[in-house]
Amino acid sequence: MSEFVINTKNLTRDYGENRALDNVNLEIEKGRVVALLGPNGAGKTTFLRLLMGLIEPTEGESFILRSPSRNMAESVVSKIGYMGDTDEPPRWSTIRDLMKLQAAVSGDFDRDFFMRSVEKRELSVKRSYGSLSKGQKKWIRAGLVLAGKPAVLLLDEPAEGLDPSARQDLYDELRDYVTDKEATAIVATHIISDIERIADDAAVIDHGRLITYAELEDLREQVREIQMSEMEKVIDFPNEIEILGGKSSGGTKLLWVRCREQERQKLEKLLGQKATIRTVSLETFYLALTEHNSNKRDAELKEIKK
Amino acid sequence: MKIRISLLKILFRQTLPATLIALPVGCFYVLLTKQVLSWRNPWMALFVLVHSIAIAVMSGRYRSKTFAFLYTRGFTRDELWCNKMLNTTFSVLTVWLPVALIIWLPIRSAVQDKLFVSPYFPIMMMREASVPWVWLGGYAILLPLFHYVWIRRAQPLRGGSGVILLAISVVIVIGILMLFRRHPLWFRFLIYVLSTVMIAASLIAGRILHRNLEVQ
Numbered sequence: 001m002s003e004f005v006i007n008t009k010n011l012t013r014d015y016g017e018n019r020a021l022d023n024v025n026l027e028i029e030k031g032r033v034v035a036l037l038g039p040n041g042a043g044k045t046t047f048l049r050l051l052m053g054l055i056e057p058t059e060g061e062s063f064i065l066r067s068p069s070r071n072m073a074e075s076v077v078s079k080i081g082y083m084g085d086t087d088e089p090p091r092w093s094t095i096r097d098l099m100k101l102q103a104a105v106s107g108d109f110d111r112d113f114f115m116r117s118v119e120k121r122e123l124s125v126k127r128s129y130g131s132l133s134k135g136q137k138k139w140i141r142a143g144l145v146l147a148g149k150p151a152v153l154l155l156d157e158p159a160e161g162l163d164p165s166a167r168q169d170l171y172d173e174l175r176d177y178v179t180d181k182e183a184t185a186i187v188a189t190h191i192i193s194d195i196e197r198i199a200d201d202a203a204v205i206d207h208g209r210l211i212t213y214a215e216l217e218d219l220r221e222q223v224r225e226i227q228m229s230e231m232e233k234v235i236d237f238p239n240e241i242e243i244l245g246g247k248s249s250g251g252t253k254l255l256w257v258r259c260r261e262q263e264r265q266k267l268e269k270l271l272g273q274k275a276t277i278r279t280v281s282l283e284t285f286y287l288a289l290t291e292h293n294s295n296k297r298d299a300e301l302k303e304i305k306k
Numbered sequence: 307m308k309i310r311i312s313l314l315k316i317l318f319r320q321t322l323p324a325t326l327i328a329l330p331v332g333c334f335y336v337l338l339t340k341q342v343l344s345w346r347n348p349w350m351a352l353f354v355l356v357h358s359i360a361i362a363v364m365s366g367r368y369r370s371k372t373f374a375f376l377y378t379r380g381f382t383r384d385e386l387w388c389n390k391m392l393n394t395t396f397s398v399l400t401v402w403l404p405v406a407l408i409i410w411l412p413i414r415s416a417v418q419d420k421l422f423v424s425p426y427f428p429i430m431m432m433r434e435a436s437v438p439w440v441w442l443g444g445y446a447i448l449l450p451l452f453h454y455v456w457i458r459r460a461q462p463l464r465g466g467s468g469v470i471l472l473a474i475s476v477v478i479v480i481g482i483l484m485l486f487r488r489h490p491l492w493f494r495f496l497i498y499v500l501s502t503v504m505i506a507a508s509l510i511a512g513r514i515l516h517r518n519l520e521v522q
């Protein structure tokens with residue numbers, strides 16, 4: 001039987017009259033790295049904060065390592081590595097202070113790993129947190145989280161503000177860590193090309209709703225981009241083929257569809273020479289799902305089908 | 307629940323501005339006041355009140371980034387609460403103890419004798435010896451209450467202004483009690499009992515609330 005490390009049931013959170021997260025049900029198995037994708041304000045941060053138990057759900061519940069988020073057992077809370085976008089150490093604290101703080105709570109804190117990561121950025125442990133650049137701050141916080149050897153990682157835009165080389169280093173460290181320790185991670189990010197290298201699954205949230213949660217490999221296999229001329233007449237797609245989105249520009253129509261291998265063959269036969277069918281990157285898939293809001297997308301689909 | 311020195315260090319640093327201001331103010335006031343100090347001294351009562359508010363506010367910024375950071379390190383809520391209360395005690399003692407020692411040693415009477423040639427200096431230490439304990443009692447009553455009120459008002463719960471009114475009422479009652487020089491023995495006993503109940507209730511309510519507080 002699969003072991004679910006993270007489990008949410010109808011997780012909902014309202015801020016006043018605004019529903020930030022709407023009925024999210026998710027089960028994440030041990031050792032999975034989940035890319036949490038969605039546009040700004042989609043509900044990613046709220047989702048991670050609910051999982052961490054920082055805020056109370058309006059409805060539903062969430063569990064990490066079978067412990068309810070809002071009342072986590074002592075043995076569980078120290079096994080979670082969290083890096084949010086609204087938490088920062090005091091400006092006056094030195095890197096050494098932060099190392100001691102994290103080491104106090106993470107019984108298995110890897111000082112050598114942390115010191116290596118500090119030296120990698122040519123920093124000194126005597127430096128105060130406030131004197132660091134935005135990228136250096138992110139690097140130090142990520143180093144603290146990974147050195148704490150958590151079983152579960154909840155990371156909200158961990159690479160934001162890092163230069164490309166540091167970003168790559170961070171994701172390499174993250175990949176090595178989750179592989180070695182069989183840790184489970186949820187990484188909310190906008191930089192899809194980076195996370196694509198390390199994620200096993202993708203969860204897309206838009207307007208507080210979980211639109212899709214699937215293995216990345218499946219998504220790559222199933223999602224296709226169809227490019228055809230705008231002059232092409234209306235194509236009657238079989239019902240099994242799910243149209244995710246599309247756009248029309250410069251005399252070319254682009255459609256993103258989701259189908260299984262058998263249906264893909266049908267599709268190829270149906271379209272013949274009229275169109276080109278390609279596999280898509282996660283970024284394209286994500287854009288197909290979230291670029292347009294549902295009304296706009298429906299309207300554009302009608303237009304393209306015409 | 308464990309005492310975490312590294313966490314205490316950060317919490318103590320948060321309340322340090324209040325400590326650094328209160329320490330010299332308290333010491334100089336006690337050294338330089340010529341009248342014999344009593345538990346009814348309004349300036350020291352105001353000092354205890356303002357110092358308590360400052361500690362509660364500085365250690366309870368629940369919307370600050372630092373708080374979110376501390377609450378996501380892996381400490382349990384109870385650990386955080388316990389260390390916060392411990393830090394409150396340290397912050398108070400850092401100010402209260404030097405002030406009390408100035409009275410008890412007796413540095414105050416010596417200074418009053420040599421510098422100000424105060425006629426009261428021979429009786430000062432004897433008459434003022436119990437006064438620091440009253441100030442400490444004031445901290446013990448006000449701080450758990452202010453901590454609770456400050457957490458409570460920052461939470462998205464109903465009745466936020468109600469708890470502020472409660473704190474104001476307690477301060478007014480203490481102020482009224484201070485207006486009267488002598489209280490009957492039974493009334494003093496009643497005050498002690500009520501104060502103990504209020505301290506215990508504030509601590510318990512604060513701890514329960516702290517377990518459920520939302521960190522923004």
